[in-house]
Amino acid sequence: MKDYIITAENIQLLVNDVLKQGWDVVSESKTGVNFNAIKDASELAIKSDSKPSKLSMKDFFFPKTEPLFFYRQSHDGVELVDASPIEKKTLFLGAKPCDAAAIPVLSKVFNWDYKDEFYNKRVENSVVVSLKCNYSDDYCFCTSIGLSQKAEQGSDAMLTEQQDGSYFLHIVTEKGDEFFKMYSQYLKDTQAENNKPVESKYPEPAVKFDQGKVKGWLDANFEHDFWNNLGDVCLGCGQCTFVCPTCHCFDIVDENCNYHEGGRMKNWDSCQLCLFTKHASGHNPRDGQTKRYRQRIQHKFKYYEDKFNEVLCTGCGRCTRGxxxxxxxxxxxxRIDKF
Ligand code: SF4
Ligand code: SF4
Known part of the structure; x- marks a missing residue:
């Protein structure tokens, strides 16, 4: 795929053009808290050396709550009404590689047995242009799970900040290529300019553990006192799962319903909440925080890998920071690596 140079000014012009075409443009908010759909290019916050936002961008693909369908009883029976179709195209601009990489991870789980048409439509309608990361702190560990500050998984194109304030644009997918062909007036050909991406002056996060070794320990130590130590301090608040770009537990419930009508909703849930596994009988197979926190770790670093041959984590460190x-x-x- 081709590489280009795009100036910061041309990114702004491109974004305003994209907005005029009726697309949404989503970037990290200037406060660094979350991702926002912006109304104008002046709201863009593309910064390669910023800390990952407190919230990930997963709710643009997998919303906190969404209707699956509505139902209404009539004299002739029950009428089902589809939820609004997902038509809007969205450009995600400036996502960190650890955010973009979460999309193919979630896609596997939302297409494993049942194909989630809501999730798939949002992914299909999105172009993800990530930004090579120049940040790392004690909580980042992308390099321990096979990613890096320039990992391309989940990105349709990747920007690399240059010393002069422009960006090197590397096209990753056909979708990214098709998108940027529509805005070629804003791009300079790197071959003509003989430009190359500037390497980061910031170090990659250190490799903290060997995932193969951790997996071996998890396979053999479902029952271990180590889990009790974690469960004793965990509050069971669920924050870690809600901010995580790859956590995907949900419930399906009927809301705003009476005898005649209602809506069936898909809502975020969390394996860290005590009600998550509570049966109608009152029995709860994960009846303490030790079991619940063990589930989080086992799901991310063992069960998901058993099924899909990769981990359910991108090493962004959000869950720890929060x-x-x-x-x-x-x-x-x-600590597991050192056992
Ligand atoms: S590990 Fe998760 S559930 Fe437990 S206290 Fe921390 S944020 Fe809350
Ligand atoms: S588990 Fe924590 S570090 Fe891993 S992707 Fe989720 S929030 Fe990021």
Whole structure:
């Protein structure tokens, strides 16, 4: 695929053109808290050396709550009404590689047995242009799970910030190529300019653990006192799962319903909440935080890998940065690695 140079000014012009075409453009908010659909290019916040936002962008693909269908009883029976179709095209601009990489991870789970047409439509309608990352802190561990600050998984194109403030644009997929062909007036050909991407002056996060070794330990130690130590301090608040770009637990419930009508909704849930596995009988197979936190780790670093041959984590460190009691998932992996 081709490489180009795009100036910061031309990114703004491109974004305003994309907005005029009726697309949504989503970028990290200037506050660094979340991702926003912007109304104008002046709201763009593309910064390669910023900390990952507190919230990931997964809710643009897998919303906190969404209707699956509505139902209404009439004299002739029950009428089902489809939820609104997902038509809007969206450009994601400036996502970190650890955010973009979460999309193919989620896609596997949403297409494993049942194909989730809502999720798939949103992915189909999206172009993801990520930004090579120039940030790392004690909580980042992308390099321990096979990713990096320039990993291309989930990206249709990747920007690399240049010293002069322009960006090197590397096209990754056919979809990315098709998209940028529509805006070629804003791109300069790198071959003509003889430009190359500038290598980052910031170090990659250190490799903290060997995932193969961690997996071996998890395979053999479902029952271990180590889990009790974690469960004793975990508050069971679910923050870690809600901010995580790859966590995907949900419930399906009827809302706003009475005898005659209602809506069937898909809502985020969390394996860290005590009600998540509670049966109607009152029995709860995960009846304590030790079992619930063990489930989180086992799902991410063992069960998902057993099924899909990769981990359910991109090493972004969000869950740790936000945890009220300092439970550090990368640190847990390091400790397991040392057993
Ligand atoms: S690990 Fe931290 S964020 Fe997650 S449920 Fe426990 S206390 Fe909450
Ligand atoms: S488990 Fe934590 S580090 Fe891994 S992707 Fe989720 S939020 Fe990021």
């Amino acid at each position: 945890c009220g009691v300092g439970i550090d998932i990368g640190g847990i992996m390091e």
